[in-house]
Amino acid sequence: MMSTVLEIEQAIETLPREQWQELREWFLERDATVSASASVFALYDAEEGAEQQWQD
Secondary structure (H helix, E strand, O other), X not given: OXXXXXXXXXXXXXXXXXXXXXXXXXXXXXXXXXXXXXXXXXXXXXXXXXXXXXXX
């Protein structure tokens, strides 16, 4: 796995500035989506109680 991360890091370093920006925007959007999903599931969990919580 670590070699994969290093390979990705090296590939990112070679990206032209425009593509680097596109990748950065994708990460930001993905983080926002994951965060929003976690908030929604937390609301569902609170409504249903501990015994009915969503499993990751």
